[in-house]
Amino acid sequence: MLTINNLHVKLEEEDKPILKGVNLTVEAGKVHAIMGPNGSGKSTLSYVLSGKDGYEVTDGTVNLNGQDVFGMEPEERSSAGMFLAFQYPVEIPGVGNMTFLRTAVNAQRKSRGEEEMSAAEFLKIVRLRAKELKIDADMLKRPVNVGFSGGEKKRNEILQMAMLEPKICILDETDSGLDVDAMKLVADGVNSLRNSNRGFLVITHYQRLLDHIKPDYVHIMADGQIVKTGGPDLALEVENNGYKDLLAGVA
Amino acid sequence: MDSIVENVVVKDGVDQETVDAVREVGGAYKHGWSTDIEMEYAPKGLSPDIVKLISEKNEEPDWMLDWRLAAYERWLQKKEPEWAMVDYPKIDFQDQYYYARPKSMETKPKSLDEVDPKLLATYEKLGIPLKEQLILAGVDGAEELTGAPRKVAVDAVFDSVSVGTTFRDELLKAGVIFCSISEAIKDYPDLVKKYLGSVVPVSDNYYATLNSAVFSDGSFVYIPPGVRCPMELSTYFRINAENTGQFERTLIIADKGSYVSYLEGCTAPQRDIAQLHAAVVEIIIEEDAEVKYSTVQNWYPGDENGKGGIYNFVTKRADCRGDRAKVMWTQVETGSAVTWKYPSCILRGNETQGEFYSIAIANNMQQADTGTKMVHLGKNTKSRIVSKGISAGQAQNTYRGLVSMHPRAKDSRNYTQCDSLLIGDKCGAHTVPYIEVKNNSSRVEHEATTSKVDDDQLFYCRSRGMDEEEAVALVVNGFCKDVLQALPMEFAMEAQQLVAISLEGSVG
Numbered sequence A: 001m002l003t004i005n006n007l008h009v010k011l012e013e014e015d016k017p018i019l020k021g022v023n024l025t026v027e028a029g030k031v032h033a034i035m036g037p038n039g040s041g042k043s044t045l046s047y048v049l050s051g052k053d054g055y056e057v058t059d060g061t062v063n064l065n066g067q068d069v070f071g072m073e074p075e076e077r078s079s080a081g082m083f084l085a086f087q088y089p090v091e092i093p094g095v096g097n098m099t100f101l102r103t104a105v106n107a108q109r110k111s112r113g114e115e116e117m118s119a120a121e122f123l124k125i126v127r128l129r130a131k132e133l134k135i136d137a138d139m140l141k142r143p144v145n146v147g148f149s150g151g152e153k154k155r156n157e158i159l160q161m162a163m164l165e166p167k168i169c170i171l172d173e174t175d176s177g178l179d180v181d182a183m184k185l186v187a188d189g190v191n192s193l194r195n196s197n198r199g200f201l202v203i204t205h206y207q208r209l210l211d212h213i214k215p216d217y218v219h220i221m222a223d224g225q226i227v228k229t230g231g232p233d234l235a236l237e238v239e240n241n242g243y244k245d246l247l248a249g250v251a
Numbered sequence B: 001m002d003s004i005v006e007n008v009v010v011k012d013g014v015d016q017e018t019v020d021a022v023r024e025v026g027g028a029y030k031h032g033w034s035t036d037i038e039m040e041y042a043p044k045g046l047s048p049d050i051v052k053l054i055s056e057k058n059e060e061p062d063w064m065l066d067w068r069l070a071a072y073e074r075w076l077q078k079k080e081p082e083w084a085m086v087d088y089p090k091i092d093f094q095d096q097y098y099y100a101r102p103k104s105m106e107t108k109p110k111s112l113d114e115v116d117p118k119l120l121a122t123y124e125k126l127g128i129p130l131k132e133q134l135i136l137a138g139v140d141g142a143e144e145l146t147g148a149p150r151k152v153a154v155d156a157v158f159d160s161v162s163v164g165t166t167f168r169d170e171l172l173k174a175g176v177i178f179c180s181i182s183e184a185i186k187d188y189p190d191l192v193k194k195y196l197g198s199v200v201p202v203s204d205n206y207y208a209t210l211n212s213a214v215f216s217d218g219s220f221v222y223i224p225p226g227v228r229c230p231m232e233l234s235t236y237f238r239i240n241a242e243n244t245g246q247f248e249r250t251l252i253i254a255d256k257g258s259y260v261s262y263l264e265g266c267t268a269p270q271r272d273i274a275q276l277h278a279a280v281v282e283i284i285i286e287e288d289a290e291v292k293y294s295t296v297q298n299w300y301p302g303d304e305n306g307k308g309g310i311y312n313f314v315t316k317r318a319d320c321r322g323d324r325a326k327v328m329w330t331q332v333e334t335g336s337a338v339t340w341k342y343p344s345c346i347l348r349g350n351e352t353q354g355e356f357y358s359i360a361i362a363n364n365m366q367q368a369d370t371g372t373k374m375v376h377l378g379k380n381t382k383s384r385i386v387s388k389g390i391s392a393g394q395a396q397n398t399y400r401g402l403v404s405m406h407p408r409a410k411d412s413r414n415y416t417q418c419d420s421l422l423i424g425d426k427c428g429a430h431t432v433p434y435i436e437v438k439n440n441s442s443r444v445e446h447e448a449t450t451s452k453v454d455d456d457q458l459f460y461c462r463s464r465g466m467d468e469e470e471a472v473a474l475v476v477n478g479f480c481k482d483v484l485q486a487l488p489m490e491f492a493m494e495a496q497q498l499v500a501i502s503l504e505g506s507v508g
Ligand SMILES: Nc1ncnc2c1ncn2[C@@H]1O[C@H](COP(=O)(O)OP(=O)(O)O)[C@@H](O)[C@H]1O
Pocket: A011, A018, A036, A037, A038, A039, A040, A041, A042, A043, A044, A045, A054
């Protein structure tokens, strides 16, 4: 479904290569986890996939269900099913969370030539999803992410994901800054979206999230490349021995 | 006079791509069509004869004509003001028509049924139904929808004349007078004589003096003591004829303990030659009365090169005469090539309150110099100013505000919040607050910010499926939220869409 082939990326402003040949395929129905030390390029990968400015692709291709991702605008990627749960969700003052969600849902529908979701239907679904994530009515009304706690922001990302029903979900350190209960909520939210048509790319520092969201594959990223791939056991290895030994073994 | 001048022009940080992509908004103006209708004009130019002719066309009494002629004499002695931060070619006042009315209005229709269907269709097309029907509109998310649909009475002014006013009989039952000012001059001369020019004196400023000489029509409202006006009142101004100035005059009187909410909307066809609009609005608010006055100004702004558009020179002032009188101005200014407008509050009575909420959007070559004056005369008076200025393209947007606390205005307060948002790096935002405090128990607070549309916010929106224009509209609407909330529900929705439309093409 998502195929990343020999991806090389540098910063637009300076000649600093960040991704140095990433190869990865996420199949429908599978959960891939990416772990790796700070600064190894995990967030950069997620940004480049979703189309953020400031990066230059110097080599390689990314393909989403047969479409060339780099030929698409961010909103086109989104409507085609790409979703990024941000490591640092952005605040939008004055824009109600609900208004934001509805605008997003309908923008995607419109671009796919589908009919807009009625206000009543939208309300019904959003309330249901919000309840599962323990997001109360107040949080739905407040401006997007403004004054939200770290945990609220992350749950809000998962709510957006649930409403947009993407095909490929990229989660960038959705677990960081969460206490155990909040992490459980987020994990449950993700798990309830798991199905045979949807792929996941879960970026995390810690094994503990992977206790709740069981990955099919674990990749280790270091210095802009995926240096090792394994099963869930690989995450345990990181947890127990750190990256040092692992990376030493690779080098 | 103390004056704090703070000029902020931010020029860095926005990438060339965005700037290059700043495109026309001309094509996006939705009301640029014109109505092909047989018109009757007064000869071009301004002279005592033209003033007499306007007065005669309106079948006015002598006192009104005398008032106009005196204003004309004053105007001849006045000079066009040059202090505003706007720059436009010299207006040739002799090259304008001062009076244009649809031929079919020669004999005034007795009811809306007699109005030329072409005129009714014009307003229908603008979304202003002149049939007496309920106006249904919702805002934002459905859960925010509250209350039953409300009735809105409309006075429709087409070029120089009022074509009709809806719900008049129903309003009269409540004692509310809502008619065109030309009718009021004939039917309620005592009220008009007492109040006309009592808030904006004939010689107040160049454009107000001009208006006093040549105003052709406009709306008149009187709310009797203790009456809460049973519906929203609104006037819809349409400039249709070419080379024609629109000089309307609005007079609103809220007697003791009354309440009214009044809306004003404006559009004009897309024409290459700039047109003049110089209106005067006077509001008198007696003891314990309250008036809300909302404007959505969407005159044609000119094309992306600054050709054509409306020159909008407006004097609006509310006089809180009685104690505890309240006024709230809310304006959404998206159109016009040049805007020169400072809705003001004279807080004369004790414990009176004035509020000013403004959104001013300037795109392409538009120039807006707008703000308010809060003149605190009474004790314990309060005022609040919330101004949101948005500039895009090469537009210049100036907030100019005066807060004045007189020696007698003890224990008074003002709070001013003035935010500017820039889209691209060729536009400018300027904040020019004048503050004068002449007693030591009053307090004036002023906060100003200037920011640029944040790329991270736009990317966040786009990563959720919104295209760039939708994203900008959403972020800008968020920026304007405090002001949009102050609008009556019927207008808030329209205003939100207008914000989006007026920024079309501002990013690429
Ligand atoms: N916009 C940027 N400007 C400067 N350096 C950047 C930028 N984005 C990423 N980098 C650099 O690229 C490297 C990878 O960063 P990032 O993708 O955030 O790593 P990770 O998410 O794995 O911690 C880091 O060295 C980081 O400093």
